[in-house]
Amino acid sequence: LGLGDEKDITVRGLEAVKSCDKVFLEHYTSVLGVEKSKLETFYGKEIMLADRNMVESEAEQIYQPAKIGNVAMLVVGDPVCATTHTDMILRAKEFGVKVEVIHNASIMGAAGSCGLQLYNFGQTVSIPFFDDAWRPTSFYPKVQYNRGGGLHTLCLLDIKVKEPDFEAMIKGRTTFLPPRFMSVNTCCEQLIEAEEKHCEKVYDPDTTLCVGLARMGQETEQIVAGTMKELLEIDFGTPLHSFIVCGETHDLEIELLKEFLVPNSKYVVDSHKNGED
Numbered sequence: 001l002g003l004g005d006e007k008d009i010t011v012r013g014l015e016a017v018k019s020c021d022k023v024f025l026e027h028y029t030s031v032l033g034v035e036k037s038k039l040e041t042f043y044g045k046e047i048m049l050a051d052r053n054m055v056e057s058e059a060e061q062i063y064q065p066a067k068i069g070n071v072a073m074l075v076v077g078d079p080v081c082a083t084t085h086t087d088m089i090l091r092a093k094e095f096g097v098k099v100e101v102i103h104n105a106s107i108m109g110a111a112g113s114c115g116l117q118l119y120n121f122g123q124t125v126s127i128p129f130f131d132d133a134w135r136p137t138s139f140y141p142k143v144q145y146n147r148g149g150g151l152h153t154l155c156l157l158d159i160k161v162k163e164p165d166f167e168a169m170i171k172g173r174t175t176f177l178p179p180r181f182m183s184v185n186t187c188c189e190q191l192i193e194a195e196e197k198h199c200e201k202v203y204d205p206d207t208t209l210c211v212g213l214a215r216m217g218q219e220t221e222q223i224v225a226g227t228m229k230e231l232l233e234i235d236f237g238t239p240l241h242s243f244i245v246c247g248e249t250h251d252l253e254i255e256l257l258k259e260f261l262v263p264n265s266k267y268v269v270d271s272h273k274n275g276e277d
Contacts, residue, residue: 001076002104003217005034006042013102017043021069024062028052028161029084030076030240031181033218039074047074051161055084062088063095077106107242110216111154114223115256116244122146124154127187127243129180137194143245144202147270150248155191157182157241181239184212188228191245203245205229207268211244211260212236226262234262246270 002008009017017023025036027049032039040047050073054061065071079085079101092099112118123146125139139155146153160180192205205228214222214236224234248270249257261267 001032001039001074003033003077003107003110005032005218006038008104008217009043010102010104013104014043016070016100016102017045017072017074019070020045020072022065023047023072023074024050025074026050026055026076026085028055028159029082031159031161031179032076033215055088059088059091060095063092063097066092066097067095078103078108081106081108105217107156107213107216108154111213111242111244113216113221114211114213114225114244114260116152116211116246116253117250120150120152120247120250120253121154122149122151122247124156126156127158127182127190129158129160129182129186130190130193135193137197140194140198140200140202143191144200147202147245147247150270152247153245155187155243155245157184157187157243159240182241183239184214184234184236184241184243185232187241187243188232191243192228203228204268207266208270209246209249209257209267211246211257213242213244214238215240216242223260224262225257225260225267226265227267230262230265230267 023043023045025039025047028051036047036049050062062071062073073088075085089099089101108124109118123142125142127139128136143153159182191203195203195205207227209225210228210231211223211225212231212234215238220237222236224231224236254269
């Protein structure tokens with residue numbers, strides 16, 4: 001579906017949706033910036049939400065109709081940018097269903113809008129919400145690996161949609177918590193905590209250049225560059241947000257990033273190779 005609204009679908013994608021007997025919208029790895037009703041009006045099709053439970057535990061509701069007709073699974077961004085969607089493709093094929101993938105824009109490409117060159121990115125990492133009992137920092141060594149090679153790190157920030165309320169379940173009620181979407185600010189807090197925990201100087205919250213991204217591909221998209229501590233103070237508004245920890249930056253990248261820099265930013269360029277090309 002791309003990143004923006006109902007009109008971001010490709011012509012080929014729209015033709016495919018219109019030819020389908022059933023249309024599902026995957027609704028837990030990402031969300032679009034418009035309501036489902038707008039998609040239904042524009043596409044001329046009723047759309048069923050496919051939450052995590054349906055995708056992981058009740059997928060036959062999707063695959064069975066596809067054995068006798070055409071079924072579309074709508075995905076925000078591009079269909080092959082999340083492990084969930086790759087798994088869906090494999091399971092559909094095991095079910096004897098033919099799969100056709102129709103590509104579109106994703107955050108993987110849109111991240112380049114800030115001026116950083118896409119071929120200078122390393123491994124993409126996910127930043128999960130910390131809670132009192134679970135504060136995983138498995139992303140930290142991946143950021144370390146990337147920065148050790150001078151590469152930028154795209155961080156995909158956690159979203160919680162239709163998460164069960166365990167306290168209510170204990171009382172015999174099945175209810176769900178309100179949706180939560182990680183902000184750039186929370187991401188910065190958790191990255192700073194991870195550095196304080198490991199103390200391996202993978203990045204410096206006071207000087208390492210970073211970029212906060214919000215609502216990429218939408219009319220209200222927002223890009224702000226600065227250090228982690230500077231970006232902590234920025235209001236990035238409504239979701240979805242993403243984050244970049246910069247590696248070595250080329251002069252051209254810095255020139256483009258200047259447009260988005262926090263005024264009087266205290267960042268220090270991490271670029272021992274600049275000027276050698």
